[in-house]
Amino acid sequence: MKTKMFVLGALAALAMSGTAFAQEVTLRIHQMLPAQATIPAQAIEPWAAMVTEESGGRIAFELYPAMQLGGAPASLYDQAKDGVVDIIWTVLGYTPGRFPKSEVFELPFLITNGEDSSAAFYNYAMEHAADEYAGVHVIALHTHGPGLFHSKEPINSLEDLQGMKVRGGSRIISNMLAQLGAEPVGMPVPETPEALSKGVIEATTIPWEVTPSLRIAELVRNHTGFTGDHGLYSQTFGFIMNQDSYNNLPDDLKAIIDAHSGLEVSRQFGRVMDNGDATGLSIAVNAGNNIVQLDEAETQRWIDAAQPTIEEWLADMSSAGLDGQALLDAARAAIVAETN
Numbered sequence: 001m002k003t004k005m006f007v008l009g010a011l012a013a014l015a016m017s018g019t020a021f022a023q024e025v026t027l028r029i030h031q032m033l034p035a036q037a038t039i040p041a042q043a044i045e046p047w048a049a050m051v052t053e054e055s056g057g058r059i060a061f062e063l064y065p066a067m068q069l070g071g072a073p074a075s076l077y078d079q080a081k082d083g084v085v086d087i088i089w090t091v092l093g094y095t096p097g098r099f100p101k102s103e104v105f106e107l108p109f110l111i112t113n114g115e116d117s118s119a120a121f122y123n124y125a126m127e128h129a130a131d132e133y134a135g136v137h138v139i140a141l142h143t144h145g146p147g148l149f150h151s152k153e154p155i156n157s158l159e160d161l162q163g164m165k166v167r168g169g170s171r172i173i174s175n176m177l178a179q180l181g182a183e184p185v186g187m188p189v190p191e192t193p194e195a196l197s198k199g200v201i202e203a204t205t206i207p208w209e210v211t212p213s214l215r216i217a218e219l220v221r222n223h224t225g226f227t228g229d230h231g232l233y234s235q236t237f238g239f240i241m242n243q244d245s246y247n248n249l250p251d252d253l254k255a256i257i258d259a260h261s262g263l264e265v266s267r268q269f270g271r272v273m274d275n276g277d278a279t280g281l282s283i284a285v286n287a288g289n290n291i292v293q294l295d296e297a298e299t300q301r302w303i304d305a306a307q308p309t310i311e312e313w314l315a316d317m318s319s320a321g322l323d324g325q326a327l328l329d330a331a332r333a334a335i336v337a338e339t340n
Contacts, residue, residue, distance in 0.1 A: 024058045024059075024060070025058070025059055025060070025248075025249065026059075026060045026061070026062060027059065027060070027061050027062070027086040027087055027245060028061070028062045028064060028069070028085045028086050028087070029044060029048065029061055029062070029063050029064065029086070029087040029088070029089070030064045030069045030079060030080075030085040030087070030088050031044065031064070031065060031088060031089040032065075032066065032067055032073040032076065032090065032091075032189070032190055033065060033066065033189070033190065033210070033213060034065055034066050034213050035063070035065040035066070037065075037210065037212075037213035038209045038210065038213070038275075038276035038279075039089060039237075039269065039272060039276075040063070040065050040089075042272045042275070042276070043268065043272045044063070044089060044239070045063065047239075047265070048061040048063065050260060051257065051260055054256050054259075054260075055253055055256050059249075059253055059256065059257075061087075066190070067190075071084075072188070073090060073091065073094050073188040073190065074094040074095055074188070076088040076089075076090035076094075077090055077092070077094075077095060077136075077238065077240065080136055080241065080242050081135055081136050081242065081243075083242045083244055085242070086241060086242050086245040087139070087239070087240065087242070087245070088239075088240050089237065089239045089240075090237065090238055091169060091188070091189070091235050091236070091237055092235075092236045092237065092238050093106060093169060093170025093171065093172065093235050093236060094169075094170070094188060096170070096171040097171070098132070099132045099236070100132075100316070100317065100320055100322065101125075101128055101129035101132055101322065101327055102121075102129050102132055102236050103171075103172055103313065104313070104324075104328055105117070105120075105121050105143055105234060105236050105331060106170055106173060106233055106234060106235060106236060107172060107176075107233070107309065107310050107313060107328070107331075108176050108232060108233050108303070108306035108309055108310065109228075109230040109232065109233075109302075109303050109306060110230060110233075110331065110335070111143055111145075111146065111230060111231055111233075111234040111335065112146075112229050112230060112231075112335060112338075112339055113145050113146070113270070113274050114142070114143060114144055114145035114207075114209075114269075114270035114271065114273030114274040114277070115267055115270040115273075115274055116270070116335065116338040116339050117142075117143040117234060117270060117335060117338070118141070118142035118143050118266045118269055118270025118271075118273070119263060119266060119267040119270065119338045120331070120335040120337065120338045121143050121236060121266070121331075121334070122140070122141045122142065122262070122263050122266035122267075123263065123334050123337075124330055124331050124334040125141050126138075127330070128327060128330050133238075133240075135243055136240045136241065136242065137240070137241040137242070137245075137246040137257075137261075138238065138239075138240060138261070139240065139241055139260070139262075139265060140238075140239040140261065140262070140265040140268075141236065141237070141238055141239075141266050142236075142237050142239075142266045142267075142269040142270045142273070143234040143235065143237065143270060143273075144209060144235060144270075144277075145207050145208070145209065145231065145234070145270075145273050145277045146207065146225065146226070146230070146231020146232065146277075147173075147205050147207050147231050147232045147233040147234055148205070148206075148207070148208070148223060148224060148225040148226070148231065148232055149161075149166070149203050149222075149223065149224040150203060150206065150211065150217075150220050150222070150223050150224075151164070151166075151202060151203030151220055151222045151223075151224065152196070152202050152203065152220050152221070152222065153202065153203075153222065154222040154224070154290055154292060155203070155224040156224070156292055156294075157298060157301075158180065158298070158301050158305060161180055161181050162181040162182070163181070163182070163183060164182050164183065164202050164203055165182070165183045165200070165201045165202045165203070166182040166183065166184060166185065166201060166202065166203045166205060167184075167185050167186075167187055167195060167201045167204035167205060167206075168185065168186050168205060169186075169187075169188070169205065169206070169235050170186075170235055171186075172233070172309065172313065173205060173233050173235070174186050175309050175312060175313075176309040177205070179305065179306060179308045179309045179312075180302065180305050180306060181305075182203075185200065185201050189206060189210060189214070190214075192204050192206065192214055193214050193215060193219060196216075196219045197219060203220070204216070204220075205232070205233065207231075207234075207273065207276075207277055207280075208223075208276065208277040208278075208279075208280030208281045208284075209273050209275075209277045209279070211280040211283065211284065212279060212280050212283055216280075217280075217284040217289055218287070221287075221290055222289065222290045223284055223289060223290065223292065224292040224293075224294065225291075225294070226294050226299045226302065227293060227294060227295055227296045227298075227299045228296070228299055229339075232302070237269070239265075239269065241257070310328070314328070
């Protein structure tokens with residue numbers, strides 16, 4: 001009898017252990033930047049560690065930086081949507097035309113700082129562009145802080161930009177560069193250092209936060225920003241989970257993912273971007289680089305010169321059957337709501 005009870009107990013324990021093991025999951029996160037870059041090191045890795053801790057180790061993560069699982073940065077969104085990987089972080093603008101309503105946050109001189117603009121972008125997207133994220137589970141949507149120029153030759157005025165070959169990170173940004181008189185060269189941000197080194201481009205548009213991981217302050221010596229609350233441009237980002245990877249989780253593990261998704265996570269990613277901006281700027285200052293802040297009058301010249309980019313986007317939205325002005329008004333209202 002004792003032997004029988006022992007065997008039954010052992011079988012029950014084995015069954016329970018099998019059930020617990022079946023509930024454990026390892027999720028793969030794929031993204032384009034080196035592991036030491038701002039968002040991978042200071043946002044994604046801490047996010048994953050927190051989820052693992054709160055799940056009692058039942059959710060584990062494997063982090064794959066710098067496109068280690070293959071493909072190009074532009075393919076990341078589909079890697080998540082198609083289940084090639086479980087979670088990705090990417091620039092939404094790397095797939096032109098796919099997120100037309102979300103594109104509004106890339107328009108010139110619209111965003112303020114990373115934290116407020118990220119919260120505004122998430123709120124705006126969930127209300128006005130949720131259909132663009134059908135088929136995936138959104139963990140966070142965010143922007144970076146004010147975009148600016150990093151150039152081999154100084155840019156002290158609008159005239160200095162004329163004919164300069166400048167990297168643009170999305171359709172909207174490249175259109176803006178052309179309107180401002182530059183020769184835009186589109187490419188994902190990881191390609192920027194080599195393009196600068198080989199003379200393919202003479203300048204790049206990126207925020208301060210990404211400059212350390214790409215060693216931009218060593219490749220160029222001039223950095224040009226603008227006076228006022230709004231940066232030249234921003235890009236939009238998605239931290240996206242495969243829908244089946246989410247749906248297949250037990251309800252209690254879904255709840256942990258849910259608790260670490262949404263507005264506050266988007267805001268946190270933007271705050272990390274702002275902190276990274278301060279770090280990138282300090283590196284350039286310590287290197288003795290030329291930091292240019294265009295005054296109010298010169299900044300206004302750039303704002304006026306960039307206006308056709310906004311008008312072109314509005315026309316594109318109209319051609320697509322969308323009310324671009326209403327979307328732009330909603331985006332501006334979302335930003336005002338976060339900054340007031």
